[in-house]
Amino acid sequence: MKDTEYRCGWVALMGPPNAGKSTLLNALLGQKVSIVTPKPQTTRNQIVGILSDRHAQAIFMDTPGLTQVRGRLSKTMIQAVWQSLGQAHVIMPVLDSHLYILHPEYLERDLAPVAEALAEDTRPMIVAVNKVDLFADKSRMLPLLTRLGEMWPRAEIFPVSALLKDGLPQLEKLLCSCLPVGPAQFPEDQISTAPVRFMAAEIVREKLFLHLRQEVPYSVAVDVESWQEDAERGQTVIHAVIYVGRPMHKAMVIGRGGASIKHIGTEARKDIQELLGGKVHLELWVKVREHWTEDAVFLRELGLMAE
Ligand SMILES: Nc1nc2c(ncn2[C@@H]2O[C@H](COP(=O)(O)OP(=O)(O)OP(=O)(O)O)[C@@H](O)[C@H]2O)c(=O)[nH]1
Ligand SMILES: [Mg+2]
Structure with a gap:
């Protein structure tokens, strides 16, 4: 060779x-x-x-x-x-x-x-x-x-x-x-196969992991529900839902007077802006979905489970 x-x-x-x-x-x-x-x-x-x-x-x-x-x-x-x-x-x-x-x-x-x-x-x-x-x-x-x-x-x-x-x-x-000898399988400028929507959801999850204490992060999942370009304002508008396993966790994610979710949103927005190279408006909602970690259909929707 x-x-x-x-x-x-x-x-x-x-x-x-x-x-x-x-x-x-x-x-x-x-x-x-x-x-x-x-x-x-x-x-x-x-x-x-x-x-x-x-x-x-x-x-x-x-x-x-x-x-x-x-x-x-x-x-x-x-x-x-x-x-x-x-x-x-x-x-x-x-x-x-x-x-x-x-x-x-x-x-x-x-x-x-x-x-x-x-x-x-x-x-x-x-x-x-x-x-x-x-x-x-x-x-x-x-x-x-x-x-x-x-x-x-x-x-x-x-x-x-x-x-x-x-x-x-x-x-x-x-x-x-x-590595085996063979031609490239992806274009040279491609860095990942993950869709940007997924990467944005992951960034939000990272901030949740960093910000939340103890076992709460493990009961958290993030799904980007909508993604729109607002040409007039020159920004991407992203709506993401944070799913938690218990009502108590919802209160912890939101924090006193919404302080916690505000912080998470600000941190995530900065990183998503860097990822997209443009202005981002990020809206976060928190929803309780009990036992989601056991729900195969939901795990598939989140892209965590193979089809
Ligand atoms: N000091 C030091 N810390 C590191 C190094 N590499 C990773 N870390 C830290 O180790 C922690 C875990 O890093 P990750 O890259 O998330 O580890 P991982 O193996 O992907 O973890 P999981 O996805 O949870 O399995 C983070 O706090 C990193 O900053 C290193 O070379 N030196
Ligand atoms: Mg890892």
Whole structure:
């Protein structure tokens, strides 16, 4: 095979919740396509991000964190991981190195589902050992790297910091060399397959996750109900509904005197304006929809469940 041949393929980012999968995807692309929060289980479905250059096109699939299945929503989240894995040419587990340095005992627990699924897999695998910026003495990583090497003897193990973009050019180069030879599957300027409507809803959900405490974010979903161009005012008018599982959560989203929802709306509008490159008028409503996380029809409407 000649080095000059164009390469193109699918890469599955997978691993435990909160490992930095979405941060890594955004950092590799140099643009935000997947929302990021300090709370686990932020990503709920497969998000495709496309990285193209003159030599290769890597089509990344960001996936929800692999965790215990509780209810229908988390079942559909896990299905998105397995479906992405099935589609991948290269598998990229992502993990939080700092967590396993502090708590080596969590490693087996967290990686067991990933390791088991990949035990017999012969596809190229690159393990992104993320968050190395969180400790100065890099030798602290050695026991973790040794254990990962035992777990996946064929894999490339690659320490990175997605946050600081440390090690990413090297990671990208290695990754592209692992892709199969073939023509690009997407136009070079396409960065994601997600419709802007979905991305706008995700931005609102990100702000809700960042702003709300405890378990409330997990009972929240966002759906863009209408999207119109107002030519006269030169702005996009977006109406989105925030669904919550309980009346109490509705009050928390709205906040005292509407302060909370106002803040969420302002923050989301700024990011959506950046995404669209133009002025946005964002209207948010909060509706209670009990047990929505168990409602297959609704999950499908939100685009969280395959047809
Ligand atoms: N210090 C540090 N923090 C990071 C790094 N990468 C990600 N984070 C932080 O880790 C948290 C989780 O990041 P995400 O990218 O949302 O993680 P994820 O794996 O996509 O999480 P889920 O979608 O919930 O499975 C956020 O607060 C990030 O800012 C890193 O390299 N260094
Ligand atoms: Mg994520």
